[in-house]
Amino acid sequence: xxxxxxxxxxxxxxxxxxxxxxxxxxxxxxxxxxxxxxxxxxxxxxxxxxxxxxxxxxxxxxxxxxxxxxxxxxxxxxxxxxxxxxxxxxxxxxxxxxxxxxxxxxxxxxxxxxxxxxxxxxxxxxxxxxxxxxxxxxxxxxxxxxxxxxxxxxxxxxxxxxxxxxxxxxxxxxxxxxxxxxxxxxxxxxxxxxxxxxxxxxxxxxxxxxxxxxxxxxxxxxxxxxxxxxxxxxxxxxxxxxxxx
Numbered sequence: 001x002x003x004x005x006x007x008x009x010x011x012x013x014x015x016x017x018x019x020x021x022x023x024x025x026x027x028x029x030x031x032x033x034x035x036x037x038x039x040x041x042x043x044x045x046x047x048x049x050x051x052x053x054x055x056x057x058x059x060x061x062x063x064x065x066x067x068x069x070x071x072x073x074x075x076x077x078x079x080x081x082x083x084x085x086x087x088x089x090x091x092x093x094x095x096x097x098x099x100x101x102x103x104x105x106x107x108x109x110x111x112x113x114x115x116x117x118x119x120x121x122x123x124x125x126x127x128x129x130x131x132x133x134x135x136x137x138x139x140x141x142x143x144x145x146x147x148x149x150x151x152x153x154x155x156x157x158x159x160x161x162x163x164x165x166x167x168x169x170x171x172x173x174x175x176x177x178x179x180x181x182x183x184x185x186x187x188x189x190x191x192x193x194x195x196x197x198x199x200x201x202x203x204x205x206x207x208x209x210x211x212x213x214x215x216x217x218x219x220x221x222x223x224x225x226x227x228x229x230x231x232x233x234x235x236x237x238x239x240x241x242x243x244x245x
Contacts, residue, residue: 148229
């Protein structure tokens with residue numbers, strides 16, 4: 001696998017839990033373990049020279065970076081005195097369980113109506129949520145540099161293929177510009193109706209964690225809200241949609 005020059009990961013998309021994890025003595029003592037507060041303020045840069053480990057101390061190849069978006073593991077970051085990431089330990093959550101702070105973004109009240117928004121899709125057509133009453137609406141909040149967002153797209157595309165557009169509408173909401181999205185779609189498939197430059201919609205829903213997936217029923221009420229990457233997102237969405245049809 002060709003090694004990329006670097007991979008930029010926005011940590012907010014990774015749902016890293018609060019507090020320090022346990023320390024690992026196989027990591028160089030010259031490196032500093034970063035707290036979650038430290039990491040949340042950084043745009044993590046993964047470079048070819050970085051060392052990757054599992055929590056047993058075994059060094060991993062760069063092809064194991066996919067663990068970054070595997071919900072069964074959490075990345076523990078170590079940096080040098082200049083603040084540059086030099087090592088990551090992928091800790092197995094099942095073997096090293098910790099309490100994860102509840103993400104209030106996932107909260108919604110049963111029967112709560114989804115807030116209306118107006119956005120323009122890639123073809124210049126206006127998308128207005130309230131005009132989609134009578135249909136199931138699936139929203140995906142994403143952005144191009146969000147690795148977990150891109151990773152779940154093949155599963156989301158499969159969900160789109162399972163339903164008639166007269167019954168279910170799929171909308172991908174991003175703050176990225178139309179030009180950047182067009183470039184992205186040259187190499188990646190995303191079958192949702194994409195609304196670029198949709199900062200207003202993102203702000204209305206207070207979305208800060210990506211990806212965020214929502215399902216809205218025919219009456220305009222939120223029935224599902226999922227924050228972050230899940231390996232079974234396809235099944236979660238299909239189950240929620242099927243209950244409404």
